[in-house]
Amino acid sequence: MKKYIMGNLKMNFDYQDLKKYLNELTPFLKQTKNQVVIFPSFVGLAQTKEKLKNTNIFIGAQNVSENEKGAFTGEVSAKMLKSFNVDYVLVGHSERRKHFFENDSKINQKIKLLLKYGIKPVLCVGETEKQRLQNKTNEVLTNQLIKALKGIYENELESIIVAYEPVWAIGTNKTASEKNVLEAIKHIKNVIKQNYSLTASNNLVVLYGGSLKSSNAKNFLSHKEIGGALIGGSSLKVEEFAKIILEN
Numbered sequence: 139m140k141k142y143i144m145g146n147l148k149m150n151f152d153y154q155d156l157k158k159y160l161n162e163l164t165p166f167l168k169q170t171k172n173q174v175v176i177f178p179s180f181v182g183l184a185q186t187k188e189k190l191k192n193t194n195i196f197i198g199a200q201n202v203s204e205n206e207k208g209a210f211t212g213e214v215s216a217k218m219l220k221s222f223n224v225d226y227v228l229v230g231h232s233e234r235r236k237h238f239f240e241n242d243s244k245i246n247q248k249i250k251l252l253l254k255y256g257i258k259p260v261l262c263v264g265e266t267e268k269q270r271l272q273n274k275t276n277e278v279l280t281n282q283l284i285k286a287l288k289g290i291y292e293n294e295l296e297s298i299i300v301a302y303e304p305v306w307a308i309g310t311n312k313t314a315s316e317k318n319v320l321e322a323i324k325h326i327k328n329v330i331k332q333n334y335s336l337t338a339s340n341n342l343v344v345l346y347g348g349s350l351k352s353s354n355a356k357n358f359l360s361h362k363e364i365g366g367a368l369i370g371g372s373s374l375k376v377e378e379f380a381k382i383i384l385e386n
């Protein structure tokens with residue numbers, strides 16, 4: 139089954155690093171049966187798009203402004219990303235929630251602007267370790283989803299992918315168990331069923347992200363409920379990432 143394999147390069151790779159990385163990765167990208175999306179930094183978007191123009195690979199941005207246009211020094215708008223043919227944008231990643239105070243209402247505004255400009259948001263949700271230990275995982279997921287999707291219509295949901303990324307599993311080498319992930323995805327789908335419909339819930343693609351590697355990705359991807367993977371650290375290593383994208 140075709141899965142989404144998304145590589146979040148975060149704030150790594152300058153021009154030369156990215157050139158080398160894309161040169162080495164492209165032969166593998168041409169062989170994959172999965173839907174791969176690469177998320178370089180803003181300054182790497184044009185370079186990545188150009189390099190991947192003859193492949194079926196999509197490109198994504200790691201962030202977007204919650205404002206549409208104007209005097210917002212340093213920001214990048216959804217319209218600008220569209221003009222670079224960006225296909226996906228990460229929204230609500232836990233690093234942005236933590237370091238840049240991205241709250242649910244900003245996330246909601248970002249999603250609305252992305253949809254307006256025809257870009258697909260990848261909405262990241264997930265609990266902290268403390269929240270999990272306090273048995274608050276479901277409550278946190280419900281809250282994040284409801285607030286991020288406020289005012290979003292059912293037909294627009296088709297353009298949104300959700301990534302379940304428990305905060306304690308990101309960049310920590312602590313992967314969530316398959317059971318944890320399946321339970322969280324079931325809950326996410328339930329929230330969508332209750333707030334939209336069974337069809338919307340069935341159609342929603344939910345990815346898992348958090349310390350995935352080539353040695354464990356296959357186990358997760360073998361579940362039909364898990365629509366794919368959002369990969370940080372392991373996407374930076376061509377050999378590792380290539381093994382994951384060629385999985386299936």
Ligand code: PGA
Pocket residue numbers: 146303307308309310311347348349350368369370371372
């Ligand atoms: P990781 O990052 O694979 O390094 O844990 C995942 C992410 O940040 O999306």
